[in-house]
Amino acid sequence: MGTPLHGVSASPGIVIGTAQLLRWEVPEVPVRVIADEEVPSELARLHAAIAAAVERLQLCKARAEQNAGPAEAAIFDVQVAVLGDEALTGGIEALIRQNLGAEKAVELVFLEWRERFTRSTNPLMRERAGDLVDIEIRLLSILLGLPDGDPVAAGPDGDTILITHDLTPSLTVQLDRSSIRGIATDAGTRTSHVAILARSLGIPAVVGLIDATSRVQTGDRVILDATNGELVLRPTAETVARFADRARQEAAVRSELAAMTTAEAVTTDGVRITLRANVDLPDEVERLTTTGAEGVGLMRTEFLVVGRTAMPTEDEQVAAYRAVLEAFPGQPVVIRTYDVGGDKLPVGGFPHEPNPFLGWRAIRMCLDEPDLFSVQLRALLRAAVHGDVRIMLPLVVGVDEVRQTRSLLREAAAELMRCGVAHRADVPLGIMVETPAAALTAASFADEVDFFSIGTNDLVQYTLAVDRGNAALVTRFTPLHPAVLRLIEGTVRDAAAVSRDCSVCGEMASQPLMAYALLGLGVRTLSVSAAAIPVVKRLIRGVSLGAAGAAARAALQAATAQEAERLLRDALADELGAGVTDGLLGLS
Numbered sequence: 001m002g003t004p005l006h007g008v009s010a011s012p013g014i015v016i017g018t019a020q021l022l023r024w025e026v027p028e029v030p031v032r033v034i035a036d037e038e039v040p041s042e043l044a045r046l047h048a049a050i051a052a053a054v055e056r057l058q059l060c061k062a063r064a065e066q067n068a069g070p071a072e073a074a075i076f077d078v079q080v081a082v083l084g085d086e087a088l089t090g091g092i093e094a095l096i097r098q099n100l101g102a103e104k105a106v107e108l109v110f111l112e113w114r115e116r117f118t119r120s121t122n123p124l125m126r127e128r129a130g131d132l133v134d135i136e137i138r139l140l141s142i143l144l145g146l147p148d149g150d151p152v153a154a155g156p157d158g159d160t161i162l163i164t165h166d167l168t169p170s171l172t173v174q175l176d177r178s179s180i181r182g183i184a185t186d187a188g189t190r191t192s193h194v195a196i197l198a199r200s201l202g203i204p205a206v207v208g209l210i211d212a213t214s215r216v217q218t219g220d221r222v223i224l225d226a227t228n229g230e231l232v233l234r235p236t237a238e239t240v241a242r243f244a245d246r247a248r249q250e251a252a253v254r255s256e257l258a259a260m261t262t263a264e265a266v267t268t269d270g271v272r273i274t275l276r277a278n279v280d281l282p283d284e285v286e287r288l289t290t291t292g293a294e295g296v297g298l299m300r301t302e303f304l305v306v307g308r309t310a311m312p313t314e315d316e317q318v319a320a321y322r323a324v325l326e327a328f329p330g331q332p333v334v335i336r337t338y339d340v341g342g343d344k345l346p347v348g349g350f351p352h353e354p355n356p357f358l359g360w361r362a363i364r365m366c367l368d369e370p371d372l373f374s375v376q377l378r379a380l381l382r383a384a385v386h387g388d389v390r391i392m393l394p395l396v397v398g399v400d401e402v403r404q405t406r407s408l409l410r411e412a413a414a415e416l417m418r419c420g421v422a423h424r425a426d427v428p429l430g431i432m433v434e435t436p437a438a439a440l441t442a443a444s445f446a447d448e449v450d451f452f453s454i455g456t457n458d459l460v461q462y463t464l465a466v467d468r469g470n471a472a473l474v475t476r477f478t479p480l481h482p483a484v485l486r487l488i489e490g491t492v493r494d495a496a497a498v499s500r501d502c503s504v505c506g507e508m509a510s511q512p513l514m515a516y517a518l519l520g521l522g523v524r525t526l527s528v529s530a531a532a533i534p535v536v537k538r539l540i541r542g543v544s545l546g547a548a549g550a551a552a553r554a555a556l557q558a559a560t561a562q563e564a565e566r567l568l569r570d571a572l573a574d575e576l577g578a579g580v581t582d583g584l585l586g587l588s
């Protein structure tokens with residue numbers, strides 16, 4: 001049947017296509033010593049390679065402009081400028097004149113420059129360090145005559161399945177999304193940001209395949225079964241037919257579920273659940289308005305700063321927020337302030353940290369950089385004139401962080417008032433509960449916040465001490481662990497006691513079995529990815545809160561995540577029947 005590789009489903013769907021291997025790593029460079037008389041021709045070879053690299057960058061820029069917009073495409077102008085820097089090219093030429101082959105000369109000079117940039121105290125210099133890697137890969141690939149691993153070269157025939165080690169923001173902006181049918185990566189997990197991005201784009205994706213890039217060749221026929229997290233290499237005709245059949249069945253179930261768009265999210269015992277959407281990229285919004293989502297429960301704003309060359313202006317931000325608000329007139333749109341750090345690096349990069357997920361990220365970075373944060377807060381207050389904005393803070397661990405933000409918000413409102421700029425000063429402020437600290441002390445936030453939203457991706461990571469992005473730990477990332485369930489249950493109870501809304505916007509809400517557990521734990525508002533809305537609505541309409549509550553209470557007392565999962569699955573099968581349960585769980 002062809003060899004299946006096993007990974008993790010990041011964005012469901014089954015696609016059959018042609019593999020396009022995208023290697024974006026600094027290649028191995030052999031040492032080569034040249035004779036004196038070869039120096040002129042080696043210098044000419046270097047300059048020809050630089051010219052070819054510049055030409056490719058122009059193409060990349062045009063492609064990125066089309067796919068991601070001019071702000072994202074500006075990164076390629078920076079790279080062209082670096083290749084024109086005489087200090088850099090002069091350094092390479094000097095080594096060639098000392099009889100070193102051009103490739104080794106390039107490698108040594110880039111190594112020195114990267115070291116220098118990474119250690120710089122200037123954030124703009126640190127940012128250039130990432131660009132230097134991209135430029136070095138491009139230049140060395142040309143000099144070494146390696147196959148063009150550039151995403152621009154992805155097949156035009158529309159059946160490309162991209163196989164790559166990891167998807168970085170700079171690769172993502174170059175992708176021609178219209179020609180890519182599926183994505184498979186060695187690295188990543190369901191909650192890593194590559195996976196979240198793939199779900200937002202609606203592209204089937206399997207992550208965490210560990211060594212797919214060394215098992216697949218460009219041009220291989222492959223089947224990406226992103227529903228089950230598998231990549232089947234070089235399948236037989238019979239296997240292709242079997243998967244094509246499954247893909248058709250899955251499409252049929254999905255089109256049946258599409259009827260859910262207009263249905264109400266009401267449980268069989270008559271309780272209305274609010275189902276909102278998560279927005280990760282601005283170009284998703286149009287698609288979201290057709291899903292029946294009741295507003296936006298989490299708008300991530302990192303797209304404004306990750307993989308860009310400059311921070312967005314206040315006006316640019318207002319426009320981005322306003323576009324979402326106008327797509328959901330009269331409905332709440334919860335906009336999260338910058339959650340950069342960890343695996344999401346902003347303009348200017350970050351100082352190197354041994355433990356980025358425990359480091360200087362999210363609200364910590366924002367409060368330490370009030371100038372940067374205040375631009376975002378002003379933009380949010382201005383956007384609030386156009387709809388029901390609610391501001392949400394990520395990675396909060398203490399009440400003092402909310403108080404500091406409130407004080408910055410007051411200053412932002414006062415400044416807008418002074419300048420006569422239209423805004424609203426009464427925008428609700430809430431926090432993400434995504435650290436055990438926030439979950440255990442939720443009650444003490446009562447006087448400071450207007451709402452809570454549980455970010456289970458990070459809550460699971462920090463409770464179980466399991467890196468959410470580490471493919472090797474996937475089986476240990478168990479959101480149904482009783483410790484996680486207890487933190488959620490306690491947070492929901494504390495929020496209810498002080499009459500504050502408490503929703504869930506992490507990936508747990510998008511997975512039917514986990515959503516069932518959340519309903520049983522008392523959650524009444526779920527915010528999920530676009531693709532999950534019909535699936536989760538179908539779940540809600542088939543279950544009773546009475547039964548979900550009993551199953552969740554049993555799961556809270558379970559000894560292990562596996563036992564909790566079994567209890568919940570059995571209870572769900574009792575409600576929906578085994579066939580529907582398997583079908584629904586298979587689609588998540």
Ligand code: PEP
Nearest residue numbers: 434455456457458505506
């Ligand atoms: C979460 O942590 O659950 C969450 C929704 O935020 P993010 O995935 O962006 O960290």
Ligand code: MG
Nearest residue numbers: 434455457458
């Ligand atoms: Mg989070």
